Amino acid sequence: MRKAVHSSIAKAANLTVLAALAACASTPPPPAAVLAYAPVDCTSDLTLDKVKAMETDEKTLKRATRNRTVELDAELGLASDCMSGPVGDRPYQVFALPDLPLEGGVVYAGAELGTLRTVMPEIATLDANGGIMRRFDAEKFRRYSNRFGHSFSPRAGEAYVVIAANPAAVGDSKATVETSAVGRNVTHVYGSTIGGGIDTVGIQNEFERVYSYEGKVGIRVVYPKAK
């Protein structure tokens, strides 16, 4: 029994090491900020040609309803729609607000905080025809977990959220010191017994995130439990 236990543990440990080494070998470096943007076909008005919406198959709808969460994201870049403006051209993405049989949803809209870059978002809600209903003040943007932007409750008539990269911010940066805690599984073999637990690993990192034309943006919509 002891030999079998040790053999199993040794095999598991070897597989874990191999998997970790494979992961290290294949992990690409984090993307750097993109400070130049030369799109073609920029328009002065928003279009709804490339709206990102949640899948409406039964499985996705059931999972979203059960989890009371919908997340949509997209990478802004040269493949995105482009809008011209007084400060400059900017890539943007339109997200459709989900249509679920749930009430009281809160939308978090904004940019993902990457390791080296992020997007300074411009965020607005649109009606069904793409007309702007609300623009959100960047002075009030906050960080929600790993997303920087705004939270709001959708109003009647709001069908979409548009997130664009603010060209006026490109090249500026925000430097922070961040701590985090992650769980790490630990095991201990004593006799013929294997004990397990989860240690908390504390991590401190410094980040300087440069505002970029390119980066991930998205919305996360959460719903409270029904009363």
Add this chain to the structure above:
Amino acid sequence: MTIHHPARTLAALLCASATLAACASNPYVPTLYDADAADISSIAIADDALPDSIGANELASAMGTGQAAGGLIGALVVASMEGIETSNRKKALAELLEPHNFDPEAEFEKALATKLSNAGYSSLDVVEVERKGRQPLKNLPSTEADAVLDIAATSFGMQKAVTGEEWRPAAGMTVRLLRSGTEDVLMENVISFNNGVVSEVNREGIIEIAPDADSVGYLKIKEMDAEIVIAEMRSMIDVLSDTVVSLLSDA
């Protein structure tokens, strides 16, 4: 302040893993303030927002190792040892700060009152409450104000990730605005500064504030300059009070 509550720590760690369906199906959902609908012009600030003493918390914990080696008893032994270390750090920090008469609760309440007044709210008296642990109020105090601002900080003080990393201020709090009389929750959010401990197990969606890179950190409590530490904590109080007031003016 101590975070070494085995059940809560274990639950928090389980929720740190993205694969667990239980956490994925119970997202944190804030209550966003609708100023027009709420029609609040006067606010009372509930007392006892911050813990009685300034904390000295380390995020790292070896409770899992204790549990692996000795089951629940092992986990509790490690928790107890880590609790003693935390207690010693708190005492060292308190001794460092004591001559300076720093009262973070009073300064936080004053900052809130000033900034709420600037935002157009009146009344702004601090009302005494009975708070159980570091929990949001179960019953509102009696007040003439339209609403009560109830802030329950789970953590407030200095924090480091692990031995070898720097101590910096950290705080975690649940912030609510409740209508007097009906006790309807008009606004609720959770704020964490420097990954300060909060009562919400699922942290996704809470407001997170990271210290600027040029903030001052210390590797050891005995190396700290009390005046600089107090200045850093005042800076945190400034940011927290700004954030609270901004939550009451969102579109």
